Structures are given as C-alpha cells and as structure tokens.
Amino acid sequence: MVLELLTGTGLAASAGLNAYIPLLVTGLLARYTSVIDLPGGWQWLGNEWVLGILAVLLAVEVVADKVPVVDHVNDVVQTVVRPTAGGLAFGAGSAADTVTVSDPDSFFASTGQWLPVLVGVLIALGVHLLKSAARPVINATTAGFGAPVASTAEDATSVLMSLVAIILPVLVLAFLVGFVLFLPWFLRRRADRRRERRAAREAGFRV
Known part of the structure; x- marks a missing residue:
C-alpha cells in the first residue's frame, strides 16, 4: 500500500504544479511502454485522442504560466483544473501496475475510485495554493x-516528479520532506513582505 500511496501522491503533487504533465506522462508511458499498466477504468488515459488534447492544453498552459499577470489569471482558472487532474492522476497511479508495484494493494480497490480521487484532489489543491501564493511574491520581487x-x-x-512517482516512488518522500521544510520558510517570507509593504505605506511610500 505504501508504494501505491507514494505513486499517487507524487502524481497528484505534480498536478498541483501543472495539471496536464502527470496525466500526459502517465498516458504516454502506458501507451508506449511497459513501465505502467493502467487498470480497465483508467486505460482511457492512453487513448491517442486524450493524449492529443492533453498535449494541446499543456502547450497553452506552458505559455500562459510564463507571462506576468496572465499567470495570475491562469492560476485562478487552474484552481479547479489542477485539483481535478490531481484526483485523476492519484486514482490512476495508485491502481496501476508499475515497475515497482506488481500487485496494487486491495485497499484502494475496495474503496472504489472516489476515495483515491478525493485524496488526489486535496494533495493537488494544497500544492496549487502554495504555487499560486508564491507567484505574486516572485513577480513583485523580480x-x-x-x-x-x-x-x-x-x-x-x-x-521529474511524475516520472519518479511511477518508476521509483520511494523518492517522492524527498519531495514531501522538501515541501515540509519549504512551507514554513515561505510563510515567514510572505509575512515579512506584508510587514515591509505596510511599513512603506505608513512612511508615505506608494507600494
């Protein structure tokens, strides 16, 4: 169960950064390699039409997310898309046979598809919210x-996270540790930024 959980977590976290990459990586690997074998309910991810649509959406996302102001609008739209993709990615990844998981644990199978999807939604949403909060700070300071x-x-x-989650899910733990260490630093940095802006306004500067 642990490896399945790590695979799903890695894919869902990846979706929190970019909704389409983990789905596209999973679909491509399932269609063209033996690295991952999706169960019946998730084989549509390897469909060529689905892969084509994901590729187009990814191209739009890649461009939009790199333009200041547009990236903020994109993040607002992606508040729904990324968690949804995270749920799908977790559901598919945690139920699939991979190079490290030959017999997915029956826990996820016995709960149906909705519990793993819900877990993936929450993981992706958390990463997305952190990303969305960090971007204005980055834009303002640069x-x-x-x-x-x-x-x-x-x-x-x-x-990288998508590939690691499927091929060597134990390394997802490194991401989780990094996330836990980064979050307090980011929250302190954000609080400092707010205090600096408040002090500047009180001093009569326009910020």
Missing part, C-alpha cells in the same frame, strides 16, 4: 522577470 524562470522550474519539477 519585476515580473522571475515568472518564466519559476514556471520553467515548476514544469521541470512536475515532469
């Missing part, structure tokens, strides 16, 4: 020049 850099790093992380 005059917008940090948006494409941050977005590219997020996309690369999403690809």
Whole structure:
C-alpha cells in the first residue's frame, strides 16, 4: 500500500504544479511502454485522442504560466483544473501496475475510485495554493522577470516528479520532506513582505 500511496501522491503533487504533465506522462508511458499498466477504468488515459488534447492544453498552459499577470489569471482558472487532474492522476497511479508495484494493494480497490480521487484532489489543491501564493511574491520581487524562470522550474519539477512517482516512488518522500521544510520558510517570507509593504505605506511610500 505504501508504494501505491507514494505513486499517487507524487502524481497528484505534480498536478498541483501543472495539471496536464502527470496525466500526459502517465498516458504516454502506458501507451508506449511497459513501465505502467493502467487498470480497465483508467486505460482511457492512453487513448491517442486524450493524449492529443492533453498535449494541446499543456502547450497553452506552458505559455500562459510564463507571462506576468496572465499567470495570475491562469492560476485562478487552474484552481479547479489542477485539483481535478490531481484526483485523476492519484486514482490512476495508485491502481496501476508499475515497475515497482506488481500487485496494487486491495485497499484502494475496495474503496472504489472516489476515495483515491478525493485524496488526489486535496494533495493537488494544497500544492496549487502554495504555487499560486508564491507567484505574486516572485513577480513583485523580480519585476515580473522571475515568472518564466519559476514556471520553467515548476514544469521541470512536475515532469521529474511524475516520472519518479511511477518508476521509483520511494523518492517522492524527498519531495514531501522538501515541501515540509519549504512551507514554513515561505510563510515567514510572505509575512515579512506584508510587514515591509505596510511599513512603506505608513512612511508615505506608494507600494
């Protein structure tokens, strides 16, 4: 059960950064390799039409997320899309045979598809909210020049996380540890930023 949970968690977290990458990676690997074998209810992810649509949506997302202001609008729209994708990714990944999981635990199978999907939604939503909160800070402190850099790093992380979740899910633990360490630092940085802006306003500066 642990490896299935890590696989699903890694894919859902990846969806929190980019909704389409984990679904596309899962679908491509399922269709063209033996790395992952999706169960009957999830084999539609390997359909060529689904893969084509995901590729187009990914292209739009990659461009939109790298433009200041547009990236904020995109994040608002993705508040629904990324958690949904995370639920699908967790559901498919946790129920699939992979190179490290030859017989998915019956726990997820016995609960039906909705529980793993719900878990994936919550994981992806958490990552998405952190990403959405961090982007305005990055844009403000870099005059917008940090948006494409941050977005590219997020996309690369999403690809890497998707592959790791399927091929070597134990490494997902490293991401979870990093997330736990990063969150307090980010919250402190955000609080400091607010205090600086408040102090600047009180001093008569326009911010």
